[in-house]
Amino acid sequence: MAPILEIKNLTHTYSAGTPFEHKALDSVSFSVERGEFIGIIGHTGSGKSTLMQHMNGLLKPTSGNVILDGVDIWQDKKTTRQARFRVGLVFQYPEYQLFEETVYKDIAFGPKNMGLKPDEVDRRVREAASFVNLTEAQLKVSPFDLSGGQKRRVAIAGVIAMEPEILILDEPTAGLDPVSREEILENIQSYRRAKNATIMMVSHSMNDVARLTERLLVMNGSRLAMDGTPDEVFTRAQELLDMGLDIPEVTRVFLRLRELGLPVDPVYSIDQAVAVLKKLKEGTAHA
């Protein structure tokens, strides 16, 4: 099947021609298959946010193409606008963008802008609310009366209600307590399962991306430095550390074990670690 999203030689320069000129993206290319769960990692200022804003046409590439379902999103105005709805973008700290009197109205903002019929808007708002575990009663209150985690979920529901084929989230769990983090990650996965949606998630939590994603894009200095499964990426642990990035805690432990002379392969998830250790234990028992 053809990839749903293709990024070809994408370059973006901010404030071109002024002393503040800055190349935020430098010939980045990759393609995304339908239904993939992709993690994007990279140091602050590595171009992650700029990259995200290109995928739904908020930023226009200085050069290069963004191709959604075989069509360049900058082909004409209508296509660009359509891309906004097909690729949902959840910014960092999205709760600061809430503005309506009630949670219901805020979630309905996106679907209404799509020009949907009132009963379709209603269906989508309720469905989106259920994806993020908001109760019927919570739909009627002001979003400003909710807790931080709840506000975040309302904001995510506001994007989910547009039923995007690709959902992009910029650090959706930043600054939340562990319970809210788990909830939000679970919400994202349930949306993906229900709609066979493609998810791209920017995260600084290596444990989360190692556990959830099938593929990792590593951004470094405006370029795409690595593209592969978490397995492939985390095997290059030293390179990641050199870029100022972290590696999952369990990978760190295993690297140290190997340094101490234990014959283990590097792992990146707890399940893997358990399997490797069990095997090792059996091996020594037999010997």
Place this chain on the structure above:
Amino acid sequence: MLKDITLGQFFPGNSFIHRLDPRTKLVMLVVYIVALFVATSWISYAVMLIFLVGCILISKIPGKSIVRGMKPMVIILIFTAVLNIFMTAGETVWLHFWIITITKEGVIRAFFMVIRILMLVTGTFLLTYTTSPIALTDGLESLLSPLKKIKLPVHELSMMMCIALRFIPTLIEETDKIMSAQKARGADFETGSLIDRVKALVPILIPLFVSAFRRADELATAMECRCYHGGEGRTKMKLLRYTRWDFEAYAAGVILLCGIIILAHFGL
């Protein structure tokens, strides 16, 4: 988009003009403006222009940035020019048509007015391009400090100005972010009737106000935590101190003003 606003933006640099004391630059700007209004003839304007261009060259500010900052002025300039061309009575009539009369005096006057406004704005730009907002408020506070005698809260005023200036870029950035986020949800700011467009601002303004109040609150707490209590007995990290360069600059200003006054006196 919003980031392209350059009006009064500071361009970091290390030129002679950048390193002058902000007080010198403020006083010099006043001297320059006075000279500009005293100047009446071709020769005195030429002198002023040479002085201005010289300052721009010394400051190493790219001419492109100055021209870009002028863009919002175009309407005012055209308005001034048109008004002066048609409204000035004169003897040498160049064109007479129905109730419209264009005289040589009118055209010359319009030309001078436009040049004067352009040079005025450019001079002011030169100050804001070469002086950081913090230095500017510091300089202003120092220049206005005699007014403390008449119980004018100079320090508080300059602190307020400083905070306001400090938060302009932050709020612009915030607006940009909120706009992007609402655009991602399909908000449309560019098309539709006037009423539609005003309505489209609500999803930006409400989050912006909420965040401005949140920031104000946080800043107040942070200031209080550091025992801020106003200007009484407060010392500065960066003391303003005049150097030889400042005296040179003052001398240049005085010479310029005297020169222009003498030229005006002889009707040149």
